[in-house]
Amino acid sequence: MSLLEVKNLKTYFHIKAGVVKAVDGVSFTLDEGKAIGLVGESGCGKTTTALSIMKLLPPEGRIEGGEILFDGVNLVNESDEEIRKKRWKDISLIFQGAMNAFNPVIRVGEQIIEAIRIHEDVSYDEARKRAGELFELVEIKKDLIDRYPHEFSGGMKQRAMIAMALACNPKLVIGDEPTTALDVMIQAQILDLLERLRKEMKMSMILITHDLSVMAETCDYVAVMYAGKIMEIGKVEKVLENPLHPYTDKLIKAFPDIHGEKVMVESIPGVPPNLIDPPSGCRFHDRCHCAMEICKIKEPEIIQIEDDHKVACHLRGNCHE
Amino acid sequence: MENIQKEARKRKVKNFLNTFKGSKMGMTGAIILGIFIIVAVIGPIVYKYDPMDFGSGADVFNPPSMKHLLGTDDMGRDVLGALMAGSGISLTVGILATIISMILGATIGVVSGYYGGKIDAFLMRLTDVFLVLPWLPLMLVLAAILGSSIWNIILVIGLTGWASTARVVRAQTLSIKERQFIERAKAIGASSGHIMFKHILPNVFPLIFANTILVSAEAILSETTLSFLGMGDSLHPSWGMMLHYAFESGAASIGAYWFLLPPGICVILVVLSFTFLGYAFDELLNPKLKGR
Numbered sequence: 001m002s003l004l005e006v007k008n009l010k011t012y013f014h015i016k017a018g019v020v021k022a023v024d025g026v027s028f029t030l031d032e033g034k035a036i037g038l039v040g041e042s043g044c045g046k047t048t049t050a051l052s053i054m055k056l057l058p059p060e061g062r063i064e065g066g067e068i069l070f071d072g073v074n075l076v077n078e079s080d081e082e083i084r085k086k087r088w089k090d091i092s093l094i095f096q097g098a099m100n101a102f103n104p105v106i107r108v109g110e111q112i113i114e115a116i117r118i119h120e121d122v123s124y125d126e127a128r129k130r131a132g133e134l135f136e137l138v139e140i141k142k143d144l145i146d147r148y149p150h151e152f153s154g155g156m157k158q159r160a161m162i163a164m165a166l167a168c169n170p171k172l173v174i175g176d177e178p179t180t181a182l183d184v185m186i187q188a189q190i191l192d193l194l195e196r197l198r199k200e201m202k203m204s205m206i207l208i209t210h211d212l213s214v215m216a217e218t219c220d221y222v223a224v225m226y227a228g229k230i231m232e233i234g235k236v237e238k239v240l241e242n243p244l245h246p247y248t249d250k251l252i253k254a255f256p257d258i259h260g261e262k263v264m265v266e267s268i269p270g271v272p273p274n275l276i277d278p279p280s281g282c283r284f285h286d287r288c289h290c291a292m293e294i295c296k297i298k299e300p301e302i303i304q305i306e307d308d309h310k311v312a313c314h315l316r317g318n319c320h321e
Numbered sequence: 322m323e324n325i326q327k328e329a330r331k332r333k334v335k336n337f338l339n340t341f342k343g344s345k346m347g348m349t350g351a352i353i354l355g356i357f358i359i360v361a362v363i364g365p366i367v368y369k370y371d372p373m374d375f376g377s378g379a380d381v382f383n384p385p386s387m388k389h390l391l392g393t394d395d396m397g398r399d400v401l402g403a404l405m406a407g408s409g410i411s412l413t414v415g416i417l418a419t420i421i422s423m424i425l426g427a428t429i430g431v432v433s434g435y436y437g438g439k440i441d442a443f444l445m446r447l448t449d450v451f452l453v454l455p456w457l458p459l460m461l462v463l464a465a466i467l468g469s470s471i472w473n474i475i476l477v478i479g480l481t482g483w484a485s486t487a488r489v490v491r492a493q494t495l496s497i498k499e500r501q502f503i504e505r506a507k508a509i510g511a512s513s514g515h516i517m518f519k520h521i522l523p524n525v526f527p528l529i530f531a532n533t534i535l536v537s538a539e540a541i542l543s544e545t546t547l548s549f550l551g552m553g554d555s556l557h558p559s560w561g562m563m564l565h566y567a568f569e570s571g572a573a574s575i576g577a578y579w580f581l582l583p584p585g586i587c588v589i590l591v592v593l594s595f596t597f598l599g600y601a602f603d604e605l606l607n608p609k610l611k612g613r
Binding site: 054056084085086087088089092093095100101102103104105106114115118119164 | 501502507509510515520523
């Protein structure tokens with residue numbers, strides 16, 4: 001059985017201007033010990049998907065439909081109290097920009113101890129010992145647990161954040177752009193660290209990122225999201241080597257290739273659509289260079305093209321310039 | 322490692338003190354307040370004074386002399402002794418009332434800001450009521466209903482003084498609750514109570530602290546006013562009570578300045594010292610006000 005099964009998830013935000021369909025019918029599964037990446041432009045519903053799984057949506061956001069089966073339990077129907085107990089114990093989150101995720105007036109170690117003691121009935125000393133071990137696990141000196149967050153560098157904070165995410169041995173870790181705010185050297189270190197820990201601790205991971213190279217390195221599966229929907233999903237090698245959706249193709253081309261010739265990176269003209277009133281048919285049709293008549297009228301179903309590779313496109317991968 | 326940390330903390334405290342020493346206002350306030358606290362603690366031990374020690378008729382309204390440094394009052398009691406005993410009472414009432422105000426104000430502010438919605442609307446309307454109610458009549462009515470014991474006075478002042486603190490704390494809470502570390506706290510499964518107490522409160526604490534000092538000044542002034550108007554506890558004569566008796570016995574028309582002026586001056590000095598301290602701390606804790 002899969003650890004996480006998201007079925008037709010719909011998360012809408014009810015704001016004054018109307019209903020924003022931030023996540024509209026997203027489905028994917030994640031097996032134990034595997035990692036899936038969510039990629040896409042800003043505002044396409046990646047973070048909302050992750051927050052829906054943790055049920056940490058802001059007050060305007062509501063899960064309107066679908067199921068989130070975690071270990072066979074549907075989280076959508078769970079009470080707040082039940083969810084609160086599951087948070088961090090079963091599912092933890094590495095925040096986008098760990099810089100601000102620590103309370104500035106509490107020592108870093110204390111904040112990890114806090115996370116442990118909320119969920120486990122252990123003594124302070126025991127929790128403190130565990131926090132020390134977690135620090136060593138993420139390669140920070142144990143003695144630094146009594147430092148305040150502002151005394152840490154960006155990379156150290158991100159490591160401490162990872163240590164905190166692992167504090168209760170969660171089954172699933174969600175990384176919401178864990179490396180976005182860091183420089184490339186530190187990025188690589190953090191990713192290696194995450195990769196190593198994930199394998200050692202047999203955790204599953206959902207990685208949210210803009211960075212396809214990060215994705216290729218760390219994930220087993222990738223889901224390309226656009227305007228609240230999954231456009232293409234499959235094994236990471238298959239999707240990156242043989243993109244079936246024009247959007248995926250463009251995303252890959254928008255990324256410079258370090259070994260390739262010097263060419264201008266391509267960009268995708270236009271902006272992601274307004275999700276209060278999404279375009280008819282395929283949501284990508286007005287930015288797609290291969291759009292046909294049917295794309296404007298009929299929304300494509302997500303269909304399996306080969307093993308572990310699905311796409312939601314009328315062209316089924318037959319779009320070539 | 323431990324040592325380095327201790328050193329670092331020592332240095333921080335030292336820095337804070339140095340900056341504080343640099344502030345003339347703060348130092349003036351601290352010195353004046355310090356003198357009053359020392360007097361309040363040591364005065365009654367060193368200087369024998371018994372409020373029941375009524376002198377003979379000849380001792381009434383004696384001007385300052387070697388025997389009575391500040392003269393005697395309408396009942397022939399020593400004014401300096403009464404002043405010293407009164408300083409302890411005035412400061413105690415002021416500080417205890419402030420603590421009540423702060424606990425109420427901080428709790429209402431944090432709860433209101435954190436939960437928002439209906440709870441916020443209700444608590445803030447309640448705060449509005451306390452802000453716009455004329456506090457003096459309210460205190461008089463409350464004191465009259467509850468009776469004039471020193472504890473009731475503390476309670477009355479405490480119950481009427483929290484509104485502005487609640488407002489300020491709420492505003493700061495609104496800003497803090499949007500920060501990411503609050504989201505992190507929710508994500509680790511912390512309950513609302515835990516988040517408010519462990520994560521928001523420490524972050525609004527500097528504000529509460531600076532407010533405490535300013536509210537203390539107000540509380541002392543309130544106590545003086547209440548006592549002056551005759552709502553004071555006659556068993557624990559404060560400066561306000563002294564002013565009350567001085568006024569009632571007609572000290573002003575007799576020209577007994579030694580009975581009327583000292584308690585008045587003491588009240589002014591203590592209130593001033595608290596205000597100075599409040600401004601100094603505000604400047605220290607709020608970097609935006611620091612003159613660079």
